[in-house]
Each structure stands twice: as C-alpha cells, then as structure tokens.
Amino acid sequence: xxxxxxxxxxxxxxxxxxxxxxxxxxxxxxxxxxxxxxxxxxxxxxxxxxxxxxxxxxxxxxxxxxxxxxxxxxxxxxxxxxxxxxxxxxxxxxxxxxxxxxxxxxxxxxxxxxxxxxxxxxxxxxxxxxxxxxxxxxxxxxxxxxxxxxxxxxxxxxxxxxxxxxxxxxxxxxxxxxxxxxxxxxxxxxxxxxxxxxxxxxxxxxxxxxxxxxxxxxxxxxxxxxxxxxxxxxxxxxxxxxxxxxxxxxxxxxxxxxxxxxxxxxxxxxxxxxxxxxxxxxxxxxxxxxxxxxxxxxxxxxxxxxxxxxxxxxxxxxxxxxxxxxxxxxxxxxxxxxxxxxxxxxxxxxxxxxxxxxxxxxxxxxxxxxxxxxxxxxxxxxxxxxxxxxxxxxxxxxxxxxxxxxxxxxxxxxxxxxxxxxxxxxxxxxxxxxxxxxxxxxxxxxxxxxxxxxxxxxxxxxxxxxxxxxx
Amino acid sequence: xxxxxxxxxxxxxxxxxxxxxxxxxxxxxxxxxxxxxxxxxxxxxxxxxxxxxxxxxxxxxxxxxxxxxxxxxxxxxxxxxxxxxxxxxxxxxxxxxxxxxxxxxxxxxxxxxxxxxxxxxxxxxxxxxxxxxxxxxxxxxxxxxxxxxxxxxxxxxxxxxxxxxxxxxxxxxxxxxxxxxxxxxxxxxxxxxxxxxxxxxxxxxxxxxxxxxxxxxxxxxxxxxxxxxxxxxxxxxxxxxxxxxxxxxxxxxxxxxxxxxxxxxxxxxxxxxxxxxxxxxxxxxxxxxxxxxxxxxxxxxxxxxxxxxxxxxxxxxxxxxxxxxxxxxxxxxxxxxxxxxxxxxxxxxxxxxxxxxxxxxxxxxxxxxxxxxxxxxxxxxxxxxxxxxxxxxxxxxxxxxxxxxxxxxxxxxxxxxxxxxxxxxxxxxxxxxxxxxxxxxxxxxxxxxxxxxxxxxxxxxxxxxxxxxxx
Numbered sequence: 001x002x003x004x005x006x007x008x009x010x011x012x013x014x015x016x017x018x019x020x021x022x023x024x025x026x027x028x029x030x031x032x033x034x035x036x037x038x039x040x041x042x043x044x045x046x047x048x049x050x051x052x053x054x055x056x057x058x059x060x061x062x063x064x065x066x067x068x069x070x071x072x073x074x075x076x077x078x079x080x081x082x083x084x085x086x087x088x089x090x091x092x093x094x095x096x097x098x099x100x101x102x103x104x105x106x107x108x109x110x111x112x113x114x115x116x117x118x119x120x121x122x123x124x125x126x127x128x129x130x131x132x133x134x135x136x137x138x139x140x141x142x143x144x145x146x147x148x149x150x151x152x153x154x155x156x157x158x159x160x161x162x163x164x165x166x167x168x169x170x171x172x173x174x175x176x177x178x179x180x181x182x183x184x185x186x187x188x189x190x191x192x193x194x195x196x197x198x199x200x201x202x203x204x205x206x207x208x209x210x211x212x213x214x215x216x217x218x219x220x221x222x223x224x225x226x227x228x229x230x231x232x233x234x235x236x237x238x239x240x241x242x243x244x245x246x247x248x249x250x251x252x253x254x255x256x257x258x259x260x261x262x263x264x265x266x267x268x269x270x271x272x273x274x275x276x277x278x279x280x281x282x283x284x285x286x287x288x289x290x291x292x293x294x295x296x297x298x299x300x301x302x303x304x305x306x307x308x309x310x311x312x313x314x315x316x317x318x319x320x321x322x323x324x325x326x327x328x329x330x331x332x333x334x335x336x337x338x339x340x341x342x343x344x345x346x347x348x349x350x351x352x353x354x355x356x357x358x359x360x361x362x363x364x365x366x367x368x369x370x371x372x373x374x375x376x377x378x379x380x381x382x383x384x385x386x387x388x389x390x391x392x393x394x395x396x397x398x399x400x401x402x403x404x405x406x407x408x409x410x411x412x413x414x415x416x417x418x419x420x421x422x423x424x425x426x427x428x429x430x431x432x433x434x435x436x437x438x439x440x441x442x443x444x445x446x447x448x449x450x451x452x453x454x455x456x457x458x459x460x461x462x463x464x465x466x467x468x469x470x471x
Numbered sequence: 472x473x474x475x476x477x478x479x480x481x482x483x484x485x486x487x488x489x490x491x492x493x494x495x496x497x498x499x500x501x502x503x504x505x506x507x508x509x510x511x512x513x514x515x516x517x518x519x520x521x522x523x524x525x526x527x528x529x530x531x532x533x534x535x536x537x538x539x540x541x542x543x544x545x546x547x548x549x550x551x552x553x554x555x556x557x558x559x560x561x562x563x564x565x566x567x568x569x570x571x572x573x574x575x576x577x578x579x580x581x582x583x584x585x586x587x588x589x590x591x592x593x594x595x596x597x598x599x600x601x602x603x604x605x606x607x608x609x610x611x612x613x614x615x616x617x618x619x620x621x622x623x624x625x626x627x628x629x630x631x632x633x634x635x636x637x638x639x640x641x642x643x644x645x646x647x648x649x650x651x652x653x654x655x656x657x658x659x660x661x662x663x664x665x666x667x668x669x670x671x672x673x674x675x676x677x678x679x680x681x682x683x684x685x686x687x688x689x690x691x692x693x694x695x696x697x698x699x700x701x702x703x704x705x706x707x708x709x710x711x712x713x714x715x716x717x718x719x720x721x722x723x724x725x726x727x728x729x730x731x732x733x734x735x736x737x738x739x740x741x742x743x744x745x746x747x748x749x750x751x752x753x754x755x756x757x758x759x760x761x762x763x764x765x766x767x768x769x770x771x772x773x774x775x776x777x778x779x780x781x782x783x784x785x786x787x788x789x790x791x792x793x794x795x796x797x798x799x800x801x802x803x804x805x806x807x808x809x810x811x812x813x814x815x816x817x818x819x820x821x822x823x824x825x826x827x828x829x830x831x832x833x834x835x836x837x838x839x840x841x842x843x844x845x846x847x848x849x850x851x852x853x854x855x856x857x858x859x860x861x862x863x864x865x866x867x868x869x870x871x872x873x874x875x876x877x878x879x880x881x882x883x884x885x886x887x888x889x890x891x892x893x894x895x896x897x898x899x900x901x902x903x904x905x906x907x908x909x910x911x912x913x914x915x916x917x918x919x920x921x922x923x924x925x926x927x928x929x930x931x932x933x934x935x936x937x938x939x940x941x942x
Contacts (some may be wrong), residue, residue: 095808102811106619120612128615129607132820136600141591144599144789148577179650183814190686195666212812215661318615322818337566340573341683343654347793347818349603 006041007048014049018058018069029059029067051261054291056228057397061292076386080256080394080407082232083439085203085222091436093214097415098207098433104422111459113428116206116254117319118402118449122373124366128318131353143349149340151177151325152351158358159311159325167300168309170327176335177325177346181284182208184310184326185247187342188280191334192308193218197244202231204405204434204443206254209247209282220436225253227396227405230260233268240271245278251295252285255405255434255445257398259295269301278331279307284315284324285401287367290375295400305329313354315402316367321350374402377448384457388464390471402449405431408442409471415441417470426463477512478519485520489529489540500530500538522732525762527699528868532763542850547857551727551865551878551914553703556674556693562907564685568886569678569904575893582930584899587677587725588790589873589920593844595837599789602824614820620811622648622796623822629829630782630796638771639780641798647806648796648817652755653679655781655797656718658813659751662805663779664689668715673702675876675905675914677725680718680753691907696724698867698876701731704739711742716749722766723756726876726905726916728869730766740772749802750778755786755795756872758838761846766871776800784825786873787838792821845873848919855928859935861942873920878902879913880942886912888941897934 017023030038035046050067053059060070101114136142150156156175163170178184185208193199195217201209203222213220221239224232231248248268250260260268272279283297299309308331312324323346328335339345357363381404385395394407408414414430421427431443450456488494501509506517521538524530531541572585607613621627627643634641649655656679664670666688672680674693684691692710695703702719719739721731731739743750754768770780779802783795794817799806810816828834852875856866865878879885885901892898902914921927 102620105617117617120616123612123615125613125615129613132607133604136603141594141791142596142600144594144596144791145591146576146588146790149573179814179817182812186813195688208812208815211808215808215812217666319617320612320615320816320819322814322816337682337686341653341679341686342657342813343650343793344679345791345793346650347821348791350818350820 007045007052010035010039010041010046010049011052014053015056015058023069025069025071027069029069031066048263051263052229057399063292077393077395080227080396080405080443082226083203083222083224085224085435085437085439092438093436094207094433095211097430098211100418101427101429101433104427109425110422111426111456112450113426113446113459113463115447116315116403116429117447118315119451121451122370122449123317124362127362128353128357131356132349134356135349135352139348139352143347143352145348146345147348149336149345151175151346152348152355154355154359155323155325155351158355162358163299163309163327166294166296168297168327174327174332175325176328176332176339177323177351178310178339179322179343179346180314180319180324181282181310181312182212183322184312184324185209185280185282186212187335187338188278188308188310188326188328188331189213189216189218189245189247190338191328191331192245192278198242200236200239200243200246202248202253202256204255204431204440206249206282207433210436214436222435222437225256225258227256227258228399229264230256230258233264233271236268237271240275240277243277245280246272247280247282248298249282249285250298251283252288252398252401254285254401255403255429257396257401257403257405259399260298262296265296265298266301269298269307273302273304273306276306281307281309283309284312286311287316288371288374288402289400290371290378291399299327302329305331308335316370317354317357317363318350321354323350323354374449377402377450377452378404380452381446381448381460384460385464388461390468393467402447404446404448406444406446408444408467410442412442412467412470414444417444417466420470421463421466424462424466426459426466428463478516478523481506481510481512481517481520482523485524486527486529494540496540496542498540500540502537519734522734523700528761528870534763548862548864548866551698551867551876553697554674554693554695554910556695556906556908556910563909564907565678565904566682568901569682571889572898572900572904575898580896581893582897582927583921584897584917584930584934586918587786587874587900588918589786590922592922593841593920594788595833596789598833599824599828602827603820605827606820606823610819610823614818614823616819617816618819620807620816622646622817623819623826625826625830626794626796626822629826633829634770634780634798637765637767639768639798645798645803646796647799647803647810648794648822649781649810650793650814650817651785651790651795652753652781652783653683654793655783655795656680656751656753657683658806658809659749659779659781659797659799659802660684660687660689660716660718661809662799662802663749664716669713671707671710671714671717673719673724673727675726675902675911677720677753678904681907685907693906693908696727696729698727698729699870700735701727701729704735704742707739708742711746711748714748716751717743718751718753719769720753720756721769722754723759723869723872725756725872726874726900728867728872728874728876730870731769733767736767736769737772740769740778744773744775744777747777752778752780754780755783757782758787759842759845759873760871761842761849762870770798773800779806787841788825788828788834789821792825794821794825845920848873848921848923849875851923852917852919852931855931856935859932861935861939864938873918875917875919877915877917879915879938881913883913883938883941885915888915888937891941892934892937895933895937897930897937899934
C-alpha cells in the first residue's frame with residue numbers, strides 16, 4: 001500500500017504542474033531517472049506514476065526521446081465521477097428502456113449517437129467483399145459444410161499470431177471461434193456458472209452483459225469504476241469471497257473508455273488465480289488504442305488458464321459478420337461443449353475472410369487509419385461538447401474505442417431526455433441502461449465512430465441545446 | 472378410443488393382404504367409399520386407415536386415380552422395434568462416444584455414414600455462390616451491419632409464405648431467424664424452461680437435443696417411439712402431469728425417419744394446449760418427403776400459440792450457412808430476448824441468399840430433384856443392407872429425410888463396432904448416442920444423402936461384412 005500511495009503522490013504533483021500550466025503542452029517531462037533521484041524512490045514507483053499520467057492522457061511517450069505533456073492534457077470540462085454502486089443495493093431492470101433504444105436503431109433519418117458500432121462509411125467494405133468472393137472460390141465446398149466445432153483453422157491461427165504480439169503465448173489450439181464477442185461472453189458465462197452464482201462487473205457497463213447474466217439467474221455485483229483506470233480492484237479484493245466469476249472490459253471499457261493499467265491487470269490476474277475465480281476478459285476494443293501501442297490484455301499475465309480472453313471484429317471491421325473468438329484457457333472443453341449444443345458450428349465463410357484480411361496485413365492497415373480517425377473524432381466531439389453543452393457537463397477521457405460518456409447536471413433524467421431528442425431525430429444511449437441500479441440517470445453515451453462533418457457537428461450542437469433547454 | 476381401434480383394424484386387414492401377396496405391387500386398392508361400405512364405418516375411419524398404410528409406405532396415392540400398393544411394400548427385413556425406454560430409468564451420458572464420432576468427421580478418407588448432413592455434391596453450391604455475390608452487391612452496406620434482432624426481413628417473409636402452404640397462417644412478424652435449427656431449439660429451451668423442468672422427447676432422438684437439455688439442468692423423459700408413426704402420444708398423455716415442455720421431430724424424425732400422422736399431430740396439439748405445455752417442433756426434414764405432398768407440421772393445428780415451429784436449410788441447402796428460424800407463437804418476446812443476449816443478431820448475408828433462393832423458385836426446383844435422389848438412395852441402401860447384412864438385421868422405413876436406422880443382432884455393441892469400422896475407414900453413428908439410457912447398443916444410424924456409386928455400395932458391403940464378422 002505504501003508503494004501505491006507514493007506513486008499516486010508523485011503523479012499528483014506532476015498532474016498539478018500540468019493542469020496549472022507550469023508544464024505546458026509539448027513540454028518535456030523530467031526523465032524517469034531524474035524524477036527517481038528527486039523523490040528518492042524506486043524506478044518502479046516512478047514508472048507507475050508515469051503510467052498513471054499516461055493513462056490519463058496527460059503525458060505521452062515519444063520513442064527514444066522520453067515523455068511530453070500531451071495535446072489532450074488541457075480540458076475545460078471535468079471527468080465523470082468514479083461510480084459508487086452500493087453493493088447489494090435494490091435492483092431494477094432497464095429492459096424497457098433498452099428495447100426503446102433498439103427500436104429506433106434502424107430509423108435512417110435519426111442521428112444514431114446511441115449505437116455501439118462504427119459508421120459503415122469508416123469500414124473497408126469493398127475490400128471485405130473482395131475477400132468474400134475470394135473465399136467462396138478457394139474454400140472447400142465454398143464454405144457450405146459444417147466446420148469443426150472449434151472453428152475455422154485459418155482464423156484461429158491468425159488470432160493466435162496476433163496474440164503473440166500481446167505476449168499471449170497462444171496457439172491455434174487455444175482459440176475457439178464464436179458468433180461475435182457477446183456470444184463468446186454468453187458461452188463463457190454458460191460454461192462456468194450456475195444459477196445463483198455471483199458475477200462481478202464494471203459499473204457502468206455494456207448492458208448486454210447484465211442482461212445475459214440475469215437471464216441465467218446470476219447475481220450481479222457492480223464495482224466502482226474509475227473513468228481513466230477502470231474497475232477498482234481494491235473493492236473487488238474486499239468482496240472476493242462473494243464472487244464466483246468476473247467479466248471486465250479491460251481495454252477501453254464500454255461506456256467509460258477506461259483502460260486498466262498493466263500493473264492492475266497483473267494484480268487482478270494474481271488475485272483471481274489465488275482464489276481460482278474465472279475472468280471473462282472482453283477485449284473487443286483493444287485494437288482501437290489512441291496511444292503508442294496496443295495495450296496488453298489480462299490474458300498476457302495468465303499462467304493458470306483462468307482468463308477467457310474474448311475478442312471480435314464487430315467493432316473494427318464488420319458487426320454483421322458476427323465473427324468473434326475466445327481463448328478459454330482451462331475452460332476449453334466446457335466452451336466447446338456450449339458451442340456444440342447452442343449452434344453446432346459457426347459459418348465458415350466470414351471467418352475465412354477475416355483470417356485472410358489479417359494474414360495479408362489488410363487488417364493492420366485498416367486499423368492504423370481507423371484509429372487515427374477515431375482519435376481525431378474523439379477530440380472533435382470533446383471540443384464540441386465543451387462548446388455546446390452546459391458548463392457543468394462532465395466528459396470522459398477515453399484512451400481508445402469510440403464511445404464518450406457524459407455526466408450531465410443532476411436534475412437531468414436522460415431516459416426522459418431521450419424521448420425529447422428522438423422527436424428531433426437524435427438518439428443516444430441513456431446512462432440508466434448501463435446498470436442494474438437506480439443510477440447514471442443523468443448520463444449518456446455517445447458513439448463517435450461516425451463521419452465528422454457539418455451536419456454531425458450541428459447535431460451535437462442541437463443535442464447540447466436540448467440539454468440546456470431542459471435545465 | 473373405439474374409433475382408433477376400428478381404423479387400426481381395417482389397416483391391419485389391408486396390410487395382411489399386401490404382405491401375404493393377395494394384393495401385389497401396383498394393384499389398385501378398393502376405393503375409400505367401397506371400403507366404407509364393406510366395413511360399414513365412417514369415411515373418416517377409412518381415411519385414417521389409408522393414412523396409416525400410406526405412412527408405412529405400403530400404399531401410395533396417384534392423383535385422380537386412387538390408392539395403389541406401393542413399390543416399397545415388399546421388404547425382406549423387419550422394422551426396428553418400437554422403443555421402450557423406461558421412464559426414470561438410470562441415466563448415463565454418451566458424451567465421450569459423441570466426441571469420438573465428431574473427431575472423425577473431418578477425416579477425408581473415411582466414409583462418412585455417420586454425418587447428419589447431405590454430401591456437398593448433392594447441393595446447388597454454384598447457384599448459392601451466385602446468390603452470395605448478388606447479395607453483397609444488393610444489400611445495404613453489403614450485409615456488414617447488424618440487422619434487427621428478429622432477423623432478415625426477406626427471409627422471414629419467404630418462410631412465412633412457405634408456411635402458408637402448410638396452412639401455418641404465419642406472417643413475417645411471426646418468424647425469428649436463428650443460427651440453424653439447433654440454435655432455434657436451444658433458444659426455445661432457454662426461453663421456456665428453468666433448471667429442474669422436465670422435457671419429453673422421442674427415443675431414439677438426435678443427441679444434440681438431449682445434450683442441450685442436460686446442460687440446462689433439465690430432466691429428460693424419453694417416450695416410446697414407433698419407427699413409422701413416431702412418438703406414442705398415449706404414453707405422453709399418461710405422463711402429462713410430469714412434463715413441462717415437449718420437443719418432437721414431427722416429420723421424419725432423426726434417427727428413425729418416422730412421420731407423425733396428421734391426426735396424431737392434431738391430438739398432440741390439443742393435449743398440450745389443454746395443459747398449456749409448449750411444444751418445440753423440430754421440422755428441419757419436412758421438405759424432404761418421399762410421398763406426394765409435404766406433411767403439415769403440428770404448427771398448422773396450433774390455435775393457442777403453444778407450438779414453436781423450428782426449421783432451417785441445414786439439411787437441404789447448406790449446413791455451414793447456419794440459417795434457421797423459429798415461429799415461436801406466444802413465446803416470441805422471450806425468444807427475441809434470448810437471441811439478443813446470446814449473439815445480438817445473426818449474419819444478414821446468408822439469410823438474404825436463402826430468401827432470394829426461395830423467392831425465385833430455385834429452392835423448390837432443387838428440392839424436387841433432391842427428394843428424388845434421396846428416395847432412390849433410400850431404396851438402394853435398403854436393398855444393399857438386405858443383401859450384405861445379417862438376416863436378423865432390422866431396418867427402418869423412413870418416409871423422408873436421409874437417415875436409416877438399423878437394429879442389429881442383440882449381441883452386437885455398435886460402440887465397439889465403431890472402432891473396428893473406423894480402422895477400415897468407415898464410420899457410422901452408434902445407436903447409444905441417441906439416448907440417455909443404456910439402450911440402442913445394437914443399433915446404428917446411416918446417412919444416405921451420399922452419391923450412390925460402386926464405391927459406396929462396396930463400403931456398405933464392407934460394413935455388412937464387419938457386422939457379420941463380429942457375430
């Protein structure tokens with residue numbers, strides 16, 4: 001604990017210097033070694049402090065040069081509060097609200113800030129189509145036959161190759177393909193839980209995870225979650241005896257965009273390994289980082305096989321392909337059994353297309369451009385919100401992914417605001433759907449994987465005006 | 472009951488005349504009206520008797536001409552016994568045996584009699600590929616986006632149109648698409664059951680249904696099943712108070728190939744409606760009839776919405792497409808919720824391809840030729856078994872579909888025989904996998920949706936020799 005306090009202290013001193021303007025955008029930060037000497041602490045402590053600052057986007061590293069105050073370090077609006085869900089608080093199901101949001105998804109004239117998928121205009125659809133035509137020509141029986149339960153070999157091989165970069169040490173035999181990430185998570189929950197078990201998750205969190213768990217008769221504990229560093233593992237530690245399984249979006253959580261620092265990931269895996277608690281790691285946004293490198297998943301620190309690492313291309317290439325996967329560690333047999341009884345196998349064609357896309361460098365190429373667009377959009381959205389929304393609006397600082405979380409004035413109920421906005425052809429995801437408790441009623445999630453243009457900016461302006469108008 | 476006994480009596484008299492040779496292949500049967508007069512019974516009773524004979528393939532109707540003794544009426548080998556699973560008998564899980572069979576599925580040099588899918592050579596793959604290319608050109612965003620949870624509109628519309636022929640009275644709003652039939656059944660079970668509930672099924676039955684139910688913690692009651700007329704609904708009636716949900720393959724059950732007579736379907740729906748017990752109707756073989764017309768599903772008699780009618784193109788067009796559907800009646804909202812939490816949506820592309828295939832008459836055209844090939848193969852297989860297998864082999868008389876059920880000498884354990892056969896590059900599905908009880912150990916299922924040629928006949932001959940050799 002002493003170590004933790006020390007690095008937090010040092011980070012705080014530097015943060016104050018940045019926010020007060022002592023250190024300005026583009027300024028070089030003292031080197032790790034000089035900070036070590038100044039405060040007479042270990043190298044590791046300084047590294048942790050820098051990690052903290054980096055994860056808050058206050059500083060950025062430049063290869064072979066050191067750390068600099070980042071461009072995104074100056075912000076007018078505050079960060080959203082750290083969530084404080086009361087454990088065992090009374091629950092209520094926001095299912096009707098979720099249905100309402102889904103009902104407007106396919107209205108073409110409504111601005112879809114609510115979706116959790118990228119605008120098709122940002123996706124390499126023509127290249128994917130070429131891949132489809134190639135695949136039906138090269139695959140045995142054009143992909144019309146059942147494939148082995150574990151899924152397409154080429155895809156498993158390419159996902160495994162990818163994971164090597166993350167030091168995931170996986171082989172094709174460690175991967176099972178699924179119908180998207182939600183299906184991977186559903187499989188994992190079905191495989192390792194029984195009715196009455198308790199699942200620990202972030203708060204706020206993607207509603208699909210809560211809905212899935214509830215449908216299986218699981219109890220759900222929502223943990224306090226920091227908008228920058230993610231779930232509070234100290235609270236998890238205190239409640240560990242109550243918990244049977246965890247599911248966390250470790251990299252760029254949905255909806256907060258938080259990134260669990262590497263040290264925390266290590267601690268988390270250690271904690272769960274000690275208690276033999278499986279971790280379902282939802283890493284579907286991991287490739288959409290704004291920093292210098294792809295953050296490692298918890299799976300990279302998993303020696304005991306307790307982490308079920310889930311991914312997909314639903315957020316990066318084609319949601320409708322429903323191509324995902326899981327590296328299920330020691331739960332492999334159970335997951336295979338689930339897949340078999342739920343659907344026998346997954347369609348081979350799209351898996352082959354994605355495998356080929358990965359293999360030939362096209363995925364990497366697409367991701368490079370896509371990440372840049374998303375980061376730019378993120379900054380533009382933040383600026384637009386700062387310009388058009390009330391001053392007391394709090395706004396998240398995602399380190400990747402493509403959703404922004406806004407915390408509005410306490411008096412605002414975004415579930416009601418939703419109806420007003422939809423009448424003006426704008427829709428967003430109301431905060432209430434991301435929790436089982438009566439909270440986040442004044443929050444909303446915005447999708448920024450849309451094409452930035454005047455009409456988009458004007459819609460953000462109109463949304464800001466709607467909020468102001470309600471106050 | 473009196474009515475039932477009467478029609479059975481009349482059918483028996485005619486059956487005896489056919490089997491004794493009094494009525495020969497191609498002979499015209501007395502008309503319904505003349506039989507009515509002879510026995511002084513109602514028209515309906517005679518119709519039931521003829522239906523019974525037709526369902527046993529003893530007679531066949533010729534349009535505008537009447538009934539004739541059918542070509543398949545003369546058989547050397549007996550029918551398999553009616554199954555007599557003891558209700559609440561001790562259970563044991565054949566999971567290892569199932570895994571073993573699955574492990575050999577992708578060995579190219581092994582004759583795959585074990586599969587429950589057609590040989591790709593019998594499928595219109597080139598036409599389907601054209602459909603894929605057309606669909607990626609015509610669909611919005613080439614099908615890369617999520618679709619509404621209920622599934623592709625064109626497919627739902629075409630399935631609904633099809634069901635009209637079956638007097639299913641369904642509209643597109645009554646259909647939800649799924650990832651194949653197994654996924655439809657999984658969804659239905661998840662939607663209407665809770666741990667500890669009891670499911671009634673046929674016996675023997677497709678093992679996926681048992682495995683799925685077990686994984687959900689359901690109790691499974693296997694009902695006695697006649698190889699010609701299907702599940703014994705009188706036994707069901709006697710045990711109705713124990714049962715929470717039923718799942719039957721009403722048309723050409725797997726593995727028996729039995730066809731539930733229309734009257735029985737009506738009675739079944741009436742019985743279950745009275746007790747408000749949902750029926751999951753697995754109708755994936757319904758279009759593969761050898762008779763003159765497509766048998767109606769139970770759904771056609773469902774006024775109260777208790778029947779969840781499940782179908783797919785996995786057995787007729789492309790198993791790997793994973794395109795299926797369910798008409799869930801009054802359980803629609805529950806099924807939609809299941810689909811949403813399990814996988815969000817299904818891939819739109821293949822659904823569009825199948826919808827187009829149906830809409831343009833290509834499906835009908837394919838089915839006509841496919842059915843003929845299957846019927847011919849069925850007769851050839853039966854003849855080959857009669858020629859090459861031991862004389863005491865019993866053999867099913869499927870009315871459609873493409874699996875044959877053999878009951879061998881009592882001393883034979885087909886689980887052991889499997890290992891012997893695989894060493895000689897032949898595999899089949901051992902009877903034991905189609906039940907939770909210790910039964911059908913001397914049975915096997917053979918897939919006859921393969922291209923008939925000398926090598927196939929020779930493999931059947933070799934399999935017969937293996938059986939003889941063990942005795």
